Amino acid sequence: MAETLGFIGLGNMGAPMAGRLIDAGYELVVHDARAEAVAAFEARGARRAGSPAEVGAAASVVLISLPTPAIVEAVVLGEGGLVEGTAVRTVVDLSTTGPRMAAKIGAALGERGMVWVDSPVSGGAGGAKAGTLAVMVAGPPETCDQVIPVLKVIGKIFRVGERAGMGQTMKLVNNLLSAASMAISAEAVVMGVKAGLDPDTVIDVVNAGSGRSSSTLDKFPRSILPRTFDYGFATGLMYKDVKLCLDEAEAMGLSLWTANAVRQVWFQALNELGADSDFTKLIQVAERAAAVEVRGKAAK
Missing domain, CATH: 3.40.50.720 (NAD(P)-binding Rossmann-like Domain)
Structure with missing residues (x-):
């Protein structure tokens, strides 16, 4: 049975x-x-x-x-x-x-x-x-x-x-890195498009070079360049995970300067896009500020 x-x-x-x-x-x-x-x-x-x-x-x-x-x-x-x-x-x-x-x-x-x-x-x-x-x-x-x-x-x-909590610490470390790579990748690609570069080419070059990350290897090709924004993870949950990580770091007496900047980026996304938005829509915050759109060839 x-x-x-x-x-x-x-x-x-x-x-x-x-x-x-x-x-x-x-x-x-x-x-x-x-x-x-x-x-x-x-x-x-x-x-x-x-x-x-x-x-x-x-x-x-x-x-x-x-x-x-x-x-x-x-x-x-x-x-x-x-x-x-x-x-x-x-x-x-x-x-x-x-x-x-x-x-x-x-x-x-x-x-x-x-x-x-x-x-x-x-x-x-x-x-x-x-x-x-x-x-x-x-x-x-x-x-x-x-x-x-x-x-x-x-x-x-x-x-x-x-010990209970050690798995959670490992997860928060991982998700902080994921949140950071999403935030900086969005800003960098928007900058490239603002300068006249083709967004598909930007991602191809980055993924062949030293700037690649899970964001450029997976999230951009799957959900951002085609403008589907359907990766399946919510902006509110990403902000929650980053906040949890920073709360734990502060309880340990650590000052994570870069992580604090990442938290601010996701807080802005939370306010502009809403908690239920797909987290790949983060790029829209940078797009609005730059008055450009990162639209790949696969976008309809």
Whole structure:
């Protein structure tokens, strides 16, 4: 009989990860705030749960993929939360919550005999669909050993520590670099276009030279040059991740000057574009200031 897993959060990242688990033969009990998201998984054979507590009553291992630290805390520890489930013993958090929230929830679950596996992921919705995510796993070794076969279905495993929060720190370091490369790449390409360079040529040259990054290799060709802006990650979430990183750095007594500038760029994007906008629209902030448009040959 296939192992039954719980899965909470069927959004841009959660849905493809949960889908891969179904494809791998796992039986899922799922919950999401959006009925239509759950219905799509019921059609694939998953069981619906009316609350996080119901998920926790049906599966000993539950994975969660949720957008903000506050939502993670409410889903796990709040009224009707996972903590009220009678079967759950291990909770694997695939979200980005920050190290202090991970430590807080991990301690609260530990008092109830449950284990929190801090396991954020990176690689975007495309990586979630392809099963190529970077999965940053932190938790007790014996528990991690048990859940790693499940996590291998969604990506490549990196064991980064044994303490809740270490996975989150690794994720924030990664996302700060991603946010910084997006910000500076947008400004640099806009400058080139303002000077008369062809945007496709700019990206081709950069990707053949020393300035390349995941932004120029992937995000520009996929979503910016064709003007589709459909990468699948929200501006509000990127700002949240950068802010979380800076909050942690400040708590450690660090002054990250460049990171502070990156946070300001994303705060401006948040105000101009809105939290729900695709984060590749960041370039529009620089475009408006320069009165140019970075439009590749693939744009309609």
